[in-house]
Amino acid sequence: MTSRTGAGAGGRMSVAEKGGRPRAVGRDGTVALVVCASQLGALLVGFDVFQLGRTDEYGRPGGSSLGLLFTMILGPPLLLVLGMAHTALMTMPADLLGGAVARRAPGGPGQWQAAFALVLAAVYAIPVAAAGAPYVPAVAWIGGSAVLPLLGVALLHRIERRRGRAPGAGAVCLASLCAGVLLVLVSVLACAIALATGLVGHYTPPRLGETRMYGVWRSGDGLTEIRLAEGGRAELTGVPYESDFQEVFCDGGSSWTYRPADGPAGGTVELAPVDCPAMSWTVGGTEERPELYVLFGDPDVGDVRVLTRG
Structure with missing residues (x-):
């Protein structure tokens, strides 16, 4: 008899033999790419909404509706490219290295992934600091950019272990896109509330006699x-x-x-x-x-x- 351990329909590997770790790296990459692009899109759209809703200290609007239109048109392809680069340079190395070490050393995969993400952030922050940015905040921003993509990959792994098989590529893409849209909506709502309540973007001129x-x-x-x-x-x-x-x-x-x-x-x-x-x-x-x-x-x-x- 032929062993079918870890093989799905058509002989496609879905779960590794040790530790229940997914072997379908392509799905991990898809989730990481879409989540990364979504978080960048949420930041970009939220920034545009924030700029439209505020004025600078001289009474001029911080942004324009034309800028928001260009964001909606040119943003998706740009975010896709940035998401691919981030996935290849940050999320997938941290995911694969963390999973490999977790199978041979104490500690869960999430802990090792976070550790490798921090190491990679420390390396990538060097040229950023050389360009003039503060080093520690650069490390924090770069490392923080991997949090949501890694959480998305971890959720995919959990679903695979619970179901005993990997979800289809279409389901992965649809779920990731829905989560991305929700993230963008939350960002827009948060910025709108912050502007409406005066928490941010509110300038008070000096009161002089x-x-x-x-x-x-x-x-x-x-x-x-x-x-x-x-x-x-x-x-x-x-x-x-x-x-x-x-x-x-x-x-x-x-x-x-x-x-x-x-x-x-x-x-x-x-x-x-x-x-x-x-x-x-x-x-x-x-x-x-x-x-x-x-x-x-x-x-x-x-x-x-x-x-x-x-």
Whole structure:
């Protein structure tokens, strides 16, 4: 008689003779690839949703619907390539090495897989750190990227042991895709809730009194300067403003008035130059480093001019 231990229909190996470890590496790779691509997709879509729902400290939106459209169109093929690379370089080496060592040494496969994933992350983080990123956070991010794919592979192994045979390739792909879609939806929902509750993406401008506005406010290049003095007197040098869709500059004396912040908006400095149109600069920055800024052009992608106090 011919032994059929570990052989499925058609002679296809599904479970190894020792430790119940799956021999169908192709299914492991499929699960790892789809889960990795899904987690990257969840991060990418969540980031787009976060950017669409917030504004920067100058009131401009952080993202655009066009960027989200490009993500939806170009994202899937890019994520597939990244998932394949991650599977080949990270998940499958950790899975195979961890399983091999677990059959010969104390400890479960999951522990050894986590150990090898950490070792690989430490190696791959070296060129990342050489490019300027902090080494320890790079190790943490790279190692953490293998957690969900390895959990997906472990779940596949558990299903195989429980059923005594490997699930079909179609079932593996469908289940992995459904889990990926669920992961993306959870990411979008979490980002939306965080934005709606103000947990993230909420900027509060500094609350400054009029006396803290006294002094010289100057641009980084030194070409624009506003001197605010007591008694509502001001002196302007190279202060830009828009006239007939063109940028012109104002020099000379002016009066000024400070308008305190109202709700989430920053306070404003209202200028009334003698030889130029009235203009308004908004208070921004932080309590420690306040700024005056004005936005020119399209509010979505406009050019921001910033002055800091000397």
